[in-house]
Amino acid sequence: MRVLVTIPHVFNPQGGGGYASLSPDPQPRIQGLSQCLQALHEVYDSRSQFYFQYTHQLHTFSANRQSSAQLSIVICTTQGLHLLDKLPVDPQLYRHRETLCHPMFLGFECHQVLKEHLGLYDYYCYLEDDIILRDADFFKKLRWFNAQIGDRAVLQPNRYERIRDRQGTKKFYIDPELEFKTGKRDNFAHYFNDNLVLTGKVMGEPVTIKRAENPHSGCFFLNRPQMEFWAQQPYFLDRDARFFGPLESAATLGIARTFRVYKPAPQNANFLEVQHFGDGWSRKIKNVKFW
Template sequence: MRILFTIAHFFNPSGGGRHASLAKDPRPRLLAFSGCMVALHQLYGRSQGLIDIGLRLAVPANQSQSHDIDIIVCTTQNYHLLDQLALPSHLYTHHRTTVEPMLLGFECQAVLRDNLGRYDYFCFLEDDLILHDPWFFVKLGWFSKQVGNLNLLQPNRYEVSPVGVMNKVYVDGDLLPRVTERFHNVQDQPQLMGKVMDMPVVFRRALNPHSGCYFLNAEQMQYWVDQPYFLDRDTSFIGPLESAATLGVMRTFRIYKPAPEQASFLEIQHFGTAFLGLLGGVVSLSPDVVVQKQKS
């Protein structure tokens, strides 16, 4: 299988620090960005092996789940960290643009469209998202086979920390229905159920379809490109960043996420603790939450 990943990457240390991409210190962003790309190669690339100790020989491993992958990094106006990245340049292709930074996700859409017919999966990620699941595309393929290509399974984003009130939190919980109701109807097939290794798994229409990423098979990508609104650069869902990542697929597919009871069935890490840091302050804790006890 051939997989194309596009990554919207931006960093401006003079931007005022409101987002991680605008911080003065580039090191956290470098960790996130390099982690994003390295994980894609390590999890889904073909260069995977096993050491046969007796023969002192490295032999192939995971070849049934490894693929030919390409990564295209979309940047704008020289606001990027590619020159500071401690990774071989052959691991990715640099696609330069001059668009407004918040619109980089639309440039990724154009790159995906221009590569139709060459890949089996077409993917977009923001540059601070890290995959850890080698079975990720197996799960996506299973889901599409079960329920059809007009239903899109999105991963749950999460953050982790060894300290704080919780060790792991999923960050894209429900929005108020009015935020997305003009773009999709969550009452249309609101829930799907499946069984994986004898474990029931529930998938629900997402009141918050945003994940900062999407992963479309070739048929889904073609179907989206064929819609009259494809690449219209509509920014009416929350803001330009969220619209570029989510609005197009929300208008095109019924978006599902694994229910909270099995949130980890399909997930992706959001680097850092920006959301975790809200717990106990802006975000209150329900009585049912298990709080990490701190040792003095």
């Protein structure tokens, strides 16, 4: 399996806050992107997984060949606003693509990279630079889902954070369901809230998947036919930023306009999930209204 991963990465200490990429502290961005890259190679790269066997002397052999992937990772940056030279990661693990676009619209440059590689990969992926994948069966689950329901639907992962306190570690899924009933977001309602629920079994265990009322996960994963179909749409690369803003729209709006978007239901939220580095969103939501 060949997988192309595109990652938009910006760090602007003069950005004035609002997003972690605009904070004056570079360390969370360095740690988040480093863990993102390291996890991709550790979990999926067939060249990075081995086991030991002793026959008169110790030997190493490749492991997990049936579930591993050949990864190509492209990190898109703009105007020199990045931290790639400070990462504790081998630069050979990724390719760097520099652009001149507005920093908030960098995600759409990743879409361009995906289009340029049509027909060459089995999966086309977009990850914000603080998204961490740890599930070795992630792409198997995507294949299972599309085998059941077809390629006009996309299964998005649930995004979580961990908070550590005196009571231990708590895990929170950070993308609350949205209501598109009134106000300026009326024109998005038909994308997300038709309330379809799917049930099935995986390895004998029941799994419930529902139409996503909040399709945002900070990432997306499309197989080859899906990527080709999306790239053919007249709105592809139109840089529409109506879904909260350009950062969120790059991760979400295009696929939501093109496919039926689903997520695992809360009772089995971890069937497909990704980690969001840090605990900033969990604490922000807690302090606002949802706790």
